[in-house]
Amino acid sequence: MKRxxxxxxxxxxxxxxxVVTNLSGxxxxxxxxxxxxxxxxxxxxxxxxxRVKRVHVGLTEEQEKRGRASMFLARISxxxxxLLEVQPDIVIAFARKANYRALTATIGTKIxxxxxxxxxxxxxxxxxxxxxxxxxxxxxxSGCVFQTxxxxxxxxxxxxxxxxxxxxxxxxxxxxxxxxxYREKSVVHSGxxxxxxxxxxxxxxxxxxxxxxxxxVLKIFGQNTFDGxxxxxxxxxxxxxAGDYVKLMGGSNQLEKDMIHGxxxxxxxxxxxxxxxxxxxxxxxxxxxxxxxxxxxPRMVITPEExxxxxxxxxxxxxxAAINRLIENPALAEKLGRNAAEIGKKAGAEMIxxxxxxxxxxxxxx
Numbered sequence: 424m425k426r427x428x429x430x431x432x433x434x435x436x437x438x439x440x441x442v443v444t445n446l447s448g449x450x451x452x453x454x455x456x457x458x459x460x461x462x463x464x465x466x467x468x469x470x471x472x473x474r475v476k477r478v479h480v481g482l483t484e485e486q487e488k489r490g491r492a493s494m495f496l497a498r499i500s501x502x503x504x505x506l507l508e509v510q511p512d513i514v515i516a517f518a519r520k521a522n523y524r525a526l527t528a529t530i531g532t533k534i535x536x537x538x539x540x541x542x543x544x545x546x547x548x549x550x551x552x553x554x555x556x557x558x559x560x561x562x563x564x565s566g567c568v569f570q571t572x573x574x575x576x577x578x579x580x581x582x583x584x585x586x587x588x589x590x591x592x593x594x595x596x597x598x599x600x601x602x603x604x605y606r607e608k609s610v611v612h613s614g615x616x617x618x619x620x621x622x623x624x625x626x627x628x629x630x631x632x633x634x635x636x637x638x639x640v641l642k643i644f645g646q647n648t649f650d651g652x653x654x655x656x657x658x659x660x661x662x663x664x665a666g667d668y669v670k671l672m673g674g675s676n677q678l679e680k681d682m683i684h685g686x687x688x689x690x691x692x693x694x695x696x697x698x699x700x701x702x703x704x705x706x707x708x709x710x711x712x713x714x715x716x717x718x719x720x721p722r723m724v725i726t727p728e729e730x731x732x733x734x735x736x737x738x739x740x741x742x743x744a745a746i747n748r749l750i751e752n753p754a755l756a757e758k759l760g761r762n763a764a765e766i767g768k769k770a771g772a773e774m775i776x777x778x779x780x781x782x783x784x785x786x787x788x789x
Contacts, residue, residue, distance in 0.1 A: 428460055592776065598706050608640065
């Protein structure tokens with residue numbers, strides 16, 4: 424039995440956190456001993472499989488009173504101590520800071536580390552501190568998992584040569600549902616209410632849709648991330664007197680039921696790794712319109728005119744036109760939706776688990 428440690432900041436609701444929650448459960452189900460080591464515990468987190476052990480490796484109350492440099496060293500020390508006690512066969516780190524911590528904490532050990540990049544590297548991995556840490560730490564990584572080729576191409580060749588591109592697994596509840604017999608007059612969107620998903624632009628685009636199709640409503644599903652975006656959306660809706668046709672639905676644990684009858688699913692992100700919400704909408708058989716945002720997640724799975732539509736980032740006119748086109752051409756919308764549902768065969772939980780397992784075994788065998 425292999426012993427695996429996943430390391431990330433927390434399990435609050437987000438893309439990387441959802442992937443770790445699902446993936447850890449898959450490994451536990453297949454007989455692996457699995458730990459999730461996090462820096463802190465958030466207020467609203469994903470539930471993990473009962474067989475997965477959750478461990479806090481963040482700062483203690485006493486350590487939180489120290490200076491910045493001392494706290495940094497304490498984080499590394501806490502993680503290292505845990506790893507030396509558990510002696511995992513492999514550590515899998517998710518997201519930028521966790522990648523650096525895992526690589527630093529395992530110096531002098533024989534524990535292999537897979538790092539994982541979950542966002543557009545430009546603007547995230549190109550600061551001065553990254554330019555110092557990447558050449559020092561990334562050569563230590565035994566492997567790296569990317570979501571898209573664009574992410575991979577940003578990094579040095581020595582990282583690319585030992586990497587894999589693996590899609591996010593789609594929750595099984597979104598796969599294999601009967602194709603809906605009817606469509607509501609609604610445009611649906613799901614995802615955290617956060618600045619980079621640019622729901623403000625989506626609302627502006629829908630204003631144009633509503634002018635042509637006043638019977639349609641926009642339903643935005645997603646939780647408040649408390650970055651101020653929710654309040655901005657509320658103010659925007661109030662200013663446009665759009666409360667009757669633009670609805671902030673809040674978070675939902677049954678999106679597979681709430682969204683499946685929508686006429687169109689629209690995604691407006693400025694930047695995104697591999698949008699889980701978009702994959703789920705496709706698996707449900709929804710006709711999808713998405714921005715062609717960096718680092719290329721939507722374009723990796725959407726072939727325009729075949730299983731969805733892509734529009735330029737920030738182009739509300741193009742987004743509105745694409746939504747109108749699908750509303751006005753139900754035959755095209757149905758074709759795109761049915762083809763989109765095929766993503767469930769490519770990114771089902773078992774399929775993605777096997778890709779990870781194969782890569783881990785390859786690294787451990789070395």
